[in-house]
Amino acid sequence: MRAFPSSQVPKLPRAVWALGFVSMLMDVSSEMIHALLPLYLTFGLGAGALAVGVIEGIAEATAAITKVFSGALSDWLGRRKALTALGYGLAAVTKPVFPLAGSLGWVVAARFVDRIGKGIRGAPRDALIADLTPERMRGAAFGLRQSLDTVGAFVGPLAAIGLMAAFAGDFRAVFWVAVGPAFGALALILFAVAEPPRDLARPKPRVPLAPADLARLPRRFWAVTAVGAAFTLARFSEAFLILRAADLGLAATWVPLVLVAMNLVYASAAYPVGAASDRIGRRGLLFAGLALLIAADLVLALAPGLWGLGLGVALWGLHMGASQGILSALVADTAPVDLRGTAFGVYNLLTGLALLAASVIAGALWQGLGAPATFLAGAGFAALALWGAARLKELRAAPSAGPGLPPQSSSK
16 A cells, blocks of 8 residues: 655644544543453353343444434534534543442443443534545545544553453452543543534535435435445444453453454554545445455354454454445545535444344354354355445446545535
């Protein structure tokens, strides 16, 4: 992959960098907790693998459902920062609940409210990035945010490992330390991100989620959303990577290394892949991401021992880096400017519901047939998603704002 000459490196807006660091800090906090939560639920509170799948699926689906309303509301208000800050604030105030919780119900409630916060911030934040970034840098901008977000996602589990060793396996002590970065993220969004002025000539939705406005979302957007939902159905929660590590005999103290390794690969890949998609097109890179997911699932199902786990986790990280930022950029590419928040909300709603289904199916397969069946089913879903995506005419190369991109929709 050819790098930009130093004189041509895209200079992304400072607010995009700030939003990336906000995501990073919140992920440090969240992943310190989530890297240990499946073990805490199963060993500490007596939950089974199916319960973990249901909890994770409901949590992510809650976030997705909330995103559709917050995204549309940000279009209607013409202000995205306030909703983004509200979402990060809700996530921050839930963090002390995890160490204080004395039962499964409290943990589920905290996870639920935390995901509502994620849902409130997700679509307005992504629409804000699109508003702040020139079109020619859009892949790089979403790749950067995804990379910084993912840096947090491997720093968090790494910190959890060190703290579990330092606190002699005390889950609650680690959860208390996770409170600090969450409130750091809230401070950064409040004081370091300025919203761009609203274009007064831009049409404003009459009411959030008006049917007439939804009808203006073009076929290319719906094609991208269909691919994203199929992709997500094939990619269940990373909680099952943690359970697979424990299933293969990795000690609880070291299990968070799974997320460290996966997110290190993910963070390393997301920005260069996003920047490359601005130059060579997004379609081929997206298909490569699906192929990597198939390979990851097959390795995790069939390769023996910890070496197989390590290879499967690395492939999983590569597929995330080759897909998640690109899918976000494709949503921005295909949505009308005045409906970007709505578009991200609809996209996240449908992919979140797919993640709910995927996590419940994965938990049921794991509990009924074992870990290999779970990952083999994921490979099958990914192969079907790849076959379907390749047949969609709307994703094929067309005259556009950049090589291989769908034409930019506009409200003008």
